[in-house]
Each structure stands twice: as structure tokens, then as C-alpha cells.
Amino acid sequence: MALEKSQITVLLVDDEADFRGPLARRLAKRGIDSVEAGSGQAALELFADRQFDAVILDVKMPGLDGLQTMAAIKKRQPDLEVILLTGQASAADGVAGIKAGAFDYLTKPVEIEQLAGKIRQAVERREMRQEQELEAQFRQEMQRRMNVAERLASLGTMASGVAHEINNPLAIISEAAGWLKGRLAKDQSASDELRKAGELAISKILSSVERASRITHQLLDFARKNDWEIQEFDIVELASDVIDLTANAARDANCKVELHAKSRPIKVWSDPYQLRQVLINLLTNACQAVGTQGGGEAWLSVDSAGDDVLIAVKDTGPGIPKENLTRVFEPFFSTKPPGKGTGLGLSVSKGIVEKLGGRIEVDSRLGSGAVFRVSLPRKPQVSPVRPEHGPSLNH
Ligand SMILES: Nc1ncnc2c1ncn2[C@@H]1O[C@H](COP(=O)(O)OP(=O)(O)OP(=O)(O)O)[C@@H](O)[C@H]1O
Ligand SMILES: [Mg+2]
Structure with a gap:
């Protein structure tokens, strides 16, 4: 009919x-x-x-x-x-x-043919207009994404510039404080009281220098312009550091974080700074997900299996709807309110893991939490080259 x-x-x-x-x-x-x-x-x-x-x-x-x-x-x-x-x-x-x-x-x-023709034209014109509108929206969205990327890039450049600038005076302070320490120890004329007070002051200077230098290193990590440094390290220790580093996010989200390691140490050859970034991103996401429900738990587990090391970040958050499971790794995909998430965390993480010769996967069902699994070779499969612009976002 x-x-x-x-x-x-x-x-x-x-x-x-x-x-x-x-x-x-x-x-x-x-x-x-x-x-x-x-x-x-x-x-x-x-x-x-x-x-x-x-x-x-x-x-x-x-x-x-x-x-x-x-x-x-x-x-x-x-x-x-x-x-x-x-x-x-x-x-x-x-x-x-x-x-x-x-x-x-x-x-x-x-005249019926004329009317039918007019109707088709009218419908076509409307469809064309709708298409143009969609195209305009798409263009606007691309522009917005480019602006975000540019802002991030300039922020990264600035952060790394500041970090380098601060590192130089820090090195001088540290060296001078070290010299003072040695000088004071050898100084026969100084009273015990002066020596003690001097040592205390110098150790305060040195620990503050160390703290400031940790901050500049984090800034450099953020800028992701640091060299790829393939070295041997204990991934369990790294996981434990990451839990410390994300303690604020966990507290804000009322998220209890646990470290599970079948054995320790678990030594790997990889890039600890880049990998730390990956684990921070995963654990931050887990805590933020848990936080949307007013609290819960997250587990960071590390295990070794044959030539690989397996890392999993699991949470009791709301989970990820099926239709988003593949999209979460796309650059700029975020369900967080504007200003809260850039949507770059997972895409950057995926880029890093793949560069290190590994894989990252997600498994989740709506209502029953999410688990992100990373598998990495225990020996490197990449040459420790310096990428020009950090890990590619186009994965
Ligand atoms: N553990 C998780 N539970 C539920 N959803 C998650 C989880 N991890 C990631 N997602 C979803 O994946 C999206 C993308 O994550 P991604 O880390 O790339 O960006 P973001 O967290 O939104 O922003 P950014 O990391 O830049 O702050 C999130 O917005 C969220 O919707
Ligand atoms: Mg994130």
C-alpha cells in the first residue's frame, strides 16, 4: 500500500x-x-x-x-x-x-502533481537547513575543542618554563646549604648551641628545597615534556606513591583506597613518570566516580603474569553506560560538568600505555562500578626516545 x-x-x-x-x-x-x-x-x-x-x-x-x-x-x-x-x-x-x-x-x-512537488521541495529545504545547522554546531564544537587544546598546550609550556626556571635557583640553594652544613660541622669555634641551631635551620632549608623540587617535577610531568626515561623500578612502590598523591581527591570524594599487591617488589623496566601519570588519572577518575555517589571504595592492584605486569583500578562508583565504553578513551570525551573534566585523562593515558608497549581496557556495567586494566611488558619494547609533543592524543 x-x-x-x-x-x-x-x-x-x-x-x-x-x-x-x-x-x-x-x-x-x-x-x-x-x-x-x-x-x-x-x-x-x-x-x-x-x-x-x-x-x-x-x-x-x-x-x-x-x-x-x-x-x-x-x-x-x-x-x-x-x-x-x-x-x-x-x-x-x-x-x-x-x-x-x-x-x-x-x-x-x-494541481496534485504541483502540490506534491512543492511538498517535497519544502521538506528538502527544511532538511538542508537542519544539516547546515548541524554542520555549524559541529564547527563550533571543533573550535571549542581546539581552544581547549591550545589552552592546555600553552599552560603546559608555561608550567614547564616555570619549573625549569625554579629548578636552577633550587639547585644553588641546595648546594649552598650543603656547603654551610659541612662548614658548620668543621667549625671548632662554634658553640654547641649555635651548631645545633644551625644544623636545624639547614635541614629545614634542605627539606623545603626538596619539597619545592618535587613540585616542579610534578609541573614538568604535567607539561609532559619530560624525556621518556626507561628504567627499572618497583611498580608496587609506584602504586603506593600514587595513592599518596591522590589522597586529597580520595578524601574529597569520601573514597577509601586500598593497595593490593600479590608480592613485592614487582620490578619492571618502563617509564615511572609516565606510568605514574596514568595511574593518577585512573585513580582520580575512580575517586571522582565514587564521589558522585557520596562515597565508596577503590582498589589499585598490581600483579605480575608471565612477561607482563597487570595493573587494575577498580571502583564501586556508578559504572559506565554501555554506549560510552568505547568513547571514554576518545580525547575530550567527558561527562563531567564544564570546568571539572577536560576529557583528556584517559586518552592521554591510553597514548602513554601504548607507547610503553602495553594495553588498557575498561570493563563496567551501569550500577556496578568500573574496572580499568593495564597490562605492560616487564621489559621495554620501545626505545627511550623523546616524543616531540608528548604522547599523541590521536589514539
Ligand atoms: N571509574 C569511572 N567510573 C565511571 N565513569 C568513568 C570512570 N573513569 C572514566 N569515566 C568516564 O570517562 C570519561 C572520560 O574520562 P577522562 O579521564 O578521559 O576525562 P575526565 O575525567 O572527564 O576529565 P579529566 O581527566 O581531563 O579531568 C569521564 O568523564 C567519565 O564519564
Ligand atoms: Mg579523568
Whole structure:
């Protein structure tokens, strides 16, 4: 039946049933489905729960006339095209209608092929406009993402510049304090009291220098411009450091974090700084997820299996809906409120893990938490080269 095949549905509004019915049937034969309304008021009521591709409106109707009905329709759905039908004698109404936003007008008696053609044109024009709108939205979104990326890049450059600038004076302070310490120890003329006070002051200087230098290293990690340093280290110790480093996020989220390690140490050859970044991202995400539920638990577990080391970060948060499972690794994918998440954490992490020859996977069901698993070779498969712009975001 033609009706079943029709893809276009129009709202056909005319007070004369004898005109409306046959017109609807003839349109149906041409693949255009009609929903009929006998008055402007009835037409507006149909809008409450139906969608139409176009509207055919008789201009001369008792009650709300065609132009008034069109104005009310355009108010609800400005992009919907309206084709007006006028009597021979009142073509001027049609011209007024076009001025008021109608797609076109036809005079009665209607030539059916012409009407069908007009309907298709009206639908096409609307679709084209919708496509253009989508394209404009897409362009706007790309622009927004580029702005974020640029901001991050300049922030990273600035952070690494500041860190380098601070590192030099820190080295001088540290060296000078070391010299003073040695000098004081050898100084026979100094009283015990002075020596003790001096040693205390110097040890305060040295521990503060160390603290400041840790901060600059974190800044450098953030900038991700530091060299890839492949070295041997204990991944259990690294995991424990990460738990310390994310303690604030865990506290804010009321998240209890536990470290599970089957044995220790578990030695690997890899890049501890990059890997630390990965674990910080995963554990921060886990805590933030747990925090959305007012609290819960997260586990960071480390294990070795053959030539690989397996790291898992598991949480009791709300989980990830199936349709997002592949998207979470996309750059800029984030469900966090604007300003809270850049959506870069997992994409950067995936880039790092793959660069180190490993894999990262997620497993989660809505309502039952999430687990991110990282497997890494215990021996490196990459040459310790310096990437020009940090790990690629295009994974
Ligand atoms: N443990 C988790 N539980 C539930 N959803 C998660 C979890 N980890 C990640 N996600 C989802 O994946 C998205 C992307 O994570 P990703 O770390 O890349 O970005 P983000 O956390 O939103 O922002 P950023 O890390 O830059 O602060 C998150 O917004 C969230 O929707
Ligand atoms: Mg994150």
C-alpha cells in the first residue's frame, strides 16, 4: 500500500472535508501521508504529540484562519514549512502569506502533481537547513575543542618554563646549604648551641628545597615534556606513591583506597613518570566516580603474569553506560560538568600505555562500578626516545 511506503507526513488543514479527504488520498498515492484537521484550532491541538514534515493550510477557514494558524505554528516550530492554499479570487492572501513566512502558496483547484512537488521541495529545504545547522554546531564544537587544546598546550609550556626556571635557583640553594652544613660541622669555634641551631635551620632549608623540587617535577610531568626515561623500578612502590598523591581527591570524594599487591617488589623496566601519570588519572577518575555517589571504595592492584605486569583500578562508583565504553578513551570525551573534566585523562593515558608497549581496557556495567586494566611488558619494547609533543592524543 502506498501509505505504508510514504516517508513524508504532512498536516493537511482545510475546513471542507469533501476537499480534504480526496486530496489526502491522492497525496498518499504519491508517497505523502496526511494527517487531517478540519480547523486551525484542531491543527494546533495535533501538534502536542505529533511531528510533521510540512503543513498544508487552507487560508479561508472559519475561526482561526490560515494566516493566524500559520503564525501559531511558526511560533511553536519556526523551521516547519507551510504551504498555503488560496481561492482563485484571493491570491493576494498567498502573497501576504509568503511575506509572513510561508514556503509558497497554490490556488485552488489544486494541481496534485504541483502540490506534491512543492511538498517535497519544502521538506528538502527544511532538511538542508537542519544539516547546515548541524554542520555549524559541529564547527563550533571543533573550535571549542581546539581552544581547549591550545589552552592546555600553552599552560603546559608555561608550567614547564616555570619549573625549569625554579629548578636552577633550587639547585644553588641546595648546594649552598650543603656547603654551610659541612662548614658548620668543621667549625671548632662554634658553640654547641649555635651548631645545633644551625644544623636545624639547614635541614629545614634542605627539606623545603626538596619539597619545592618535587613540585616542579610534578609541573614538568604535567607539561609532559619530560624525556621518556626507561628504567627499572618497583611498580608496587609506584602504586603506593600514587595513592599518596591522590589522597586529597580520595578524601574529597569520601573514597577509601586500598593497595593490593600479590608480592613485592614487582620490578619492571618502563617509564615511572609516565606510568605514574596514568595511574593518577585512573585513580582520580575512580575517586571522582565514587564521589558522585557520596562515597565508596577503590582498589589499585598490581600483579605480575608471565612477561607482563597487570595493573587494575577498580571502583564501586556508578559504572559506565554501555554506549560510552568505547568513547571514554576518545580525547575530550567527558561527562563531567564544564570546568571539572577536560576529557583528556584517559586518552592521554591510553597514548602513554601504548607507547610503553602495553594495553588498557575498561570493563563496567551501569550500577556496578568500573574496572580499568593495564597490562605492560616487564621489559621495554620501545626505545627511550623523546616524543616531540608528548604522547599523541590521536589514539
Ligand atoms: N571509574 C569511572 N567510573 C565511571 N565513569 C568513568 C570512570 N573513569 C572514566 N569515566 C568516564 O570517562 C570519561 C572520560 O574520562 P577522562 O579521564 O578521559 O576525562 P575526565 O575525567 O572527564 O576529565 P579529566 O581527566 O581531563 O579531568 C569521564 O568523564 C567519565 O564519564
Ligand atoms: Mg579523568
